Amino acid sequence: MFNGLHDPSLPGLLTALRSADPSERDEALTRLHRAVHVHPDTIAGLPFLFTMATDPATPDRAAIVALLVDIGREIDDAAAALRERAATFAALAADPDVRVRRAAIPALGLFRDDAQQAAVLLRERLPAEPGAAERILIVEALATLALRLPAAADDILLWFGRLAGDPAADLSTRLAAVIHRARCTPGRISDDLVPAVISLLWTITSLTPPGAPSPGDATLAGLDDGVPPEIAAAFADLERLQRVHAPTTGLLRTLHDLLGGRIIERTAVLAEQLRSPDTGWRLDAIRMSGDLMTRWRGDHADLIRLLARQVADDDPEVAAAAAAVLGSCHPIASPAREALAARVVALGPREWAAPQPRLRRAHQEAVVALARLGDERAAPSLFTALTADVDAWRAVEAARFLPGASDLLAPLVADRLSRADHSRDRDEMGIHAMLTTLSMLGEPGTVPAIAAALTAAVRHGRAGTITAVLTALASFGPLAESALADIRPLIDSTDAEVRHAALAALSTVSRDLDEILPRLLALLDPPTSPSEAPVFSGPRSSGPAAAAEGPPGDADMAAVRAAVDVLKVIGPPAAAAVPRLRELVGGGREWVRVPCAAALWEIGGEPEAPVVIEALLSAWQRNGCVADPVVACLRRMGPSARPALPHLIAELAQSRRGDGGITDIEADERLQRACRNVIAHLGQ
Template sequence: MFDGLHDIDWASMGHAYGSAEEVPGLLAALRSPDAEERREALDRFYSAVHHQGSVYPPTAASLPFLFELAVDGATPDRAAVVALMVSIGRESLDRGFEDDGTEIEYYPPMGCGQAVAFLRERADGITELARDADPGVRLAAIPGLGLFLDDADRAAAVLRERLAAERGMAARLRIAAAAATLALRLPVASRQVMDWLTGLAADPDQGPATRLAALVQRARCAPDEIGEDVVPAAVGLLRETARAIPVRRIAPVPEHPAVSTDGVAPQIVEAFADLDRHTRVLAPTTALLRTFHDALGARVPERTAVLAEQLSSPDPGSRLDAVRMSGELMRAWRGDHTGLLLLVADQLTTADAEVAAEAAAVLESCHPIAAPAREALAAHIDAQLAQYGPDVWAAPEAPLRRSHQEAVRALARLGDARALPMLLTALDSDVDAWRAIQVAEHLPQAADQLVPRLCDHLRRIDLSQQWTEMSARAILSALAALGDPAAVPSVVHTLVAAQGHGQDRVTQSALQALRAFGPAAGGALDAIRSLTTAANVHVSRAAVAALWAVGRDRGEILSVLLGLLDEDTSFCVDDAADLLGEMGPSASVALPRLREHLADDYTWIRVHCAAALWEIGGEAEAPAVVDALLHAMAENPRTANHVVACLDRMGPLAAPALPLLRAQLALPRRGGRFQSIGNDEELQRVSRTLIARLDPPNEPTDHETHRAGRPA
């Protein structure tokens, strides 16, 4: 086995983490009799050689040896090897080729063409793997029938044969998916495959899951042909499928070997735990339904109808997966999501704490639109307090603890004071206090209770430890948002400590907090001023911004800002333009340089400088400002929040923006900075207000009112 393995110069090739010289050892370990050695080798292969789906030269060069392992009946864990081999081929097709089939040129070469060519040459072997006696091997190989067989008629025949032979739901779902992949990859196969899928979907002799899979995969083949009857049919089949699947409790999260988290920020630990949760798929139909949602795309009402059925499943795992998909829909697509929010909120009352926790987490992540769920969140929290007592925030059962904490955080993000007692409990007990700190800024009405506790936490942070950076910055951000000048001494103390320990990012955050306090932080002026010449450019520009906000001395700051306008770094120019705009007409000396920046290649520089031009020059600059803003937004839609905010300040002079504003509102996907719900909702709100102001609906004249039969 492995003839020629050591003839390859693996050390000359690289993977995600450096030299590929370890690859022969990993391949050999995949045949080890030691299960733990095999698991570690497979994990390492996925993390380094096939990192996040990447196909490097050593990834492609490994395929002949993976194929040897796959077809050798003595290989342990053959299904895992076949799955790895198919994954490499699938990613090679997805990443390495244009839609017209031409290979994408990479530097250095990534090996995608080599990988696909090898697997296509092994079409007979892949077909036999799909017929293997081991059901796990068959399941792993089935997708390869759609990916690598180039004879369309033969591939379709093998898929029909496998469907007739396979009884398991997982295999039948994969066969339907492989058929759609074949139709999309080989146009010559599309008609016969789509006709076959259409027939399967209507065949009463097939089980509901098979019919649902055929219906969904047919929709995937031609999304533009999805008719009005498809979603109702899918909902009906989904209901039948749910009745046919045994209801199972959600299995506990698999135990990982104990890993020390000493010296790791709790936010990082939780981020990895969250990643683990989101990689778990709990229902056999989840991948199929994700495919259906992808095919439906912008049809938000239809997708909501499907999710409503998913959320009514008797199976808790199916509902948990549906809760996650609901969050994905609301975060990515515009529309009236009130009904879906209420359906997600209904999951708070389930007996399964993991489902309730996921529902609360989705409501928190969607908090800019989650107001309809406010009372459900409050009721959930009250019920938990009544059942488990005031210590439920620190409950030892992880699902219950997360369910409570996520609900409290979601309610707090809605600005609801009913979340305050639990936040204070967290801050006082120091149990998962970081989770309370992240949402404290949304309760400014309770600043008198929150700020002293936040300052106490800030003073106790040991900035000699680099891992404490995230916690310090989160507290500083919360204090800045709450805006209570009583926090200034603690912020200044942190500023000095951060400088002493070389914590530049904490220093920057402290300066940003002092900026938020404005003149109330006047006692910190000397400390701020000393940092305007800091070596770290992020610190120095934060100090300049704080110096202006706190000192308000134009003479001191203007020359510095003019210098920043000439920097090569875009964020320096952006920040300088913003501060000059705050100064207004008194910064008119900057107008010539700002006008020059309207021709900059970088859209963000144009946007910030155009906004400053308006604030400083006013009506005289309006034509150039509007033109720059509209071109920037058309070129880079992520500038839309900044653009629309400036247009809103311009009033009637922004009238030329009406067509672009209407076009922006007509987009089904969320837009704005980072395409987040918050930014997009603000973008829509300001755009609608601006359109109404610039083009109000015509009021009926007295004559028109009289003709309509109404009193004038």
């Protein structure tokens, strides 16, 4: 793989743009795009870039023009300099090379100061462009011009209206006019926008002949044999996500951004996109469907059913893409269960190892999505994967969602774990995945294999794996008692994370409070110096003197978190921790205050409710990322959580996932369920 330039300075990067080596040019362009925000000499390099952009002998001229436009978008001072070169961009927008024109057209909306002249130039350019992608870019540039220079807006909007209804114009250009007219007035999107778009889409799809088969699987050039298969697959998925199959895709993304949380309207548009006979249109629509469901709350059942139909598509790339989206949205994907099962069962488990990569991926994505729904009809394919050792890493990750098939799958995963090579860095990710799966399946017979992995990880000094094994053993509780002799020595490890994980495992496996509690309580006391180990000195007094000591510093936060997570499980027998927990919930960072408040409730109960509620709600208000553990604690508090009702109701009123700090659909759906559960139990 190409390892970069010898001279990473701006002159070195600019010189590399003329290199005969395509990989060196690509590397230089990538670095220049990344440096736009931070490189102090970026503006000084503009004349050199313009010289290359206008020289027909320059390799990758279109990429140079695109870089200039990117610089102008990001740096105000550069934009001023680029406006002085507006005539150059006008010439580039008429260049014989379509790639150069495509890169230059946006500049006509971004860097022309004479709005009327720029609008005329763009409108005159439209009929000269034979390609749909370039015509759409011209309409987009006009909208950019209208937004940047309001003096031109009225005329441009009127022109958009005429173009949208012009039967002589091609359909994609009319669609661009409809959408970008709405883009120019985002605060007052008309009710006829979506019907107009759907009408044009219907006409386009009706006139579109069936598309060619979709492109093949992503290639992984530059990844050597030492890359774990999980990483290679992630790069392939990223490459697929970056593909654009249809010239209207960027345009329709703009529409979806404008519509935001209007789920019904966006679903109607996506339905029309998904009925296209063109495979590229459908692949892009499938990805947009995933974007909608993962970013916005709402009733997505209709969209799930639309994607379920794509799972049965004859094109394996379309079927795989739909199944992958359904798998990523599994908390809401139940309406697709039978469609996924039909594909999985019809082809049988042997399809997991099909020799054709496209067929194999389509089957595997459907199996994984079905498994994530907890459907045991996925188990035969996973069994085949694990026994035949074909893409077994993917089967390991999917198996964790099938506890009902643990007697079938857990022994196979445990066998793989027992054969894992703990000396190799590349195997560490797979080992962690196997430990997580065995923990979630909870099959007691796999404890010896997990304990053996602990011995191997200690022998090879794999602190991360040791921590993962200890966490897995802790999930088995007393059923992992046979591993106590291996766990105990690790509570004195020099690695802090290993110590904390060992204490947590010991507390759940042995439940010997006399052995565990003093060490846990000691973790709540920050050391007075970096080199001083924390020693528990008995219950701390509360009051001004204690409060003055304040919360622990950054170096001790992880220790406190580790302690309170275990103390929360111990409950009332850990009463000696109550005074210190009261101090910790009174200030500091939310990710420490919230677990401390939860532990205080589990240990102290009702008398601590006022302190706990105040800490939880203030932390939630300051940092939405703690919403999940806050609501989980409120649920356990029962009637004492009544002061949180307004916060719970406000959370459910949010339409966008992430407004409360949650960005993962699984976590967000869990949060919503928990909020509804607490509200219901409070009688609201």
